[in-house]
Amino acid sequence: MLFDSSVRRELWRSFVGTLVVLLTVVLTMVLIRMLSQATKGAFAASDVSLMLGYTLIGQAPMLVSLALFVSVVAVLSRFWRESEMVVWQVSGARQFSFLRPLVQMGWPVLLSVALLVLVARPWAQSQTQLLKERYEKRSDIARVQPGQFQSSSNGSRVFFIDSHSDGERVGKNVFMVLTQNGQEAIITAQEGQLETVKGQRYLNLMRGERTQTDLKTGEKVLSRFDSARILVGEAEQSEDGRPAARSASTLDLLASPAPDMQGELVWRIGMVWAALNMMLVGLGLASGNARRSGNWSLVSALLVFVIYFNLLSMTQTWVTNQQLGTWTSLLGVHGLLTLLALARIWWRDGGLVTLIRGRS
Known part of the structure; x- marks a missing residue:
């Protein structure tokens, strides 16, 4: 013992x-x-x-x-x-x-x-x-922390906002960089709001401007808008369970x-x-x-x-x-x-x- x-x-x-x-x-x-x-x-x-x-x-x-x-x-x-x-x-x-x-x-x-x-x-x-x-299923706007640059879920967009409102569906002073098909677009807007239409998620931007650059030729196009809509997400795919x-x-x-x-x-x-x-x-x-x-x-x-x-x-x-x-x-x-x-x-x-x- x-x-x-x-x-x-x-x-x-x-x-x-x-x-x-x-x-x-x-x-x-x-x-x-x-x-x-x-x-x-x-x-x-x-x-x-x-x-x-x-x-x-x-x-x-x-x-x-x-x-x-x-x-x-x-x-x-x-x-x-x-x-x-x-x-x-x-x-x-x-x-x-x-x-x-x-x-x-x-x-x-x-x-x-x-x-x-x-x-x-x-x-x-x-x-x-x-x-x-x-x-991952949250919106891109909801994923962004105010005051921080952050990439979207697929890496094609970079976001920056000053603040959230309306349950994190509306962003104030939105800054976005979109890269797709050899084109880079820099978008700024005073406000951005998410909405879902037929399973697609769109970001409605208010009072902003867009600078688009062709990455191959360097050509730039500047445009201003009172409102614009950008596709930011697709319908969720079903899983096999x-x-x-x-x-x-x-x-x-x-x-x-x-x-x-x-x-x-x-x-x-x-x-x-x-x-x-x-x-x-x-x-x-x-x-x-x-x-x-x-x-x-x-x-x-x-x-x-x-x-x-x-x-x-x-x-x-x-x-x-x-x-x-x-x-x-x-x-x-x-x-x-x-x-x-x-x-x-x-x-x-x-x-x-x-x-x-x-x-x-």
Whole structure:
């Protein structure tokens, strides 16, 4: 009991500390990226906090798995360096004896990874896609922030307005640059108002002027108008109704034979299996030397983590391209690593020597 509780306590301390550090670093990086995307018009600036939360939910499974892996390697390596492992071994504990406290500590973490991957992450992806689609379906005038230059959804128009009014359908002091078919038009107007006619969206401009330039010849044409109407959007296209693979529920993935759906299913199941494998690999790789200050076991363990999770993404690509089957990729990659991790633990327990002595 003392052995189990001591190991679990050390693992929990290391896991929580590592997870907090990882979340802080990733939160800062994601926030910078979200702010950059918001300024480019990928989504509304008011949705930055929501997008940040949904992105963190999507990144959480890998962060939790990495924190669990690092905590196992760091704690057990410290046991070796400080000769605490020798004390446990003299007391009768072997490498396989650490499996019980690892499983007791790790099963809530593995359960959280499974819930995040199978339930929370698809929901977060669907909410992210919903926010982006809702923002894209807004009018060009509504997308423009007063006092800022911003491109339209298709990139052919650049807008600038001083202010909004009438529910963001009317813009004051409108400036537009239109580029199409080798012609560039610079339009200024005191006011612009959107209207929809037969599924087409038009911008009615009031009291302005238009300077049109032929980009090939440089010829310019200047005209003034009291009112003008410009097509700014077409009728929305109908969708096939099938959700994207990343935002589809796990039950939909299980029921769908589509390659992209099966590839996403392999990634989700593989992520949960990878968290378990990383815990076993951490037990097998943990080592330390009291005479050496560097912690090379942690460096090599992180290298294994990077290679393994890149391989996880590659298996998704292989299944999506129909180069591998669903269960073939799962058993061939994750099942093989489970066996190798257990074999490594058995070998470090002196399994081969014990087997030879038993036969002799």
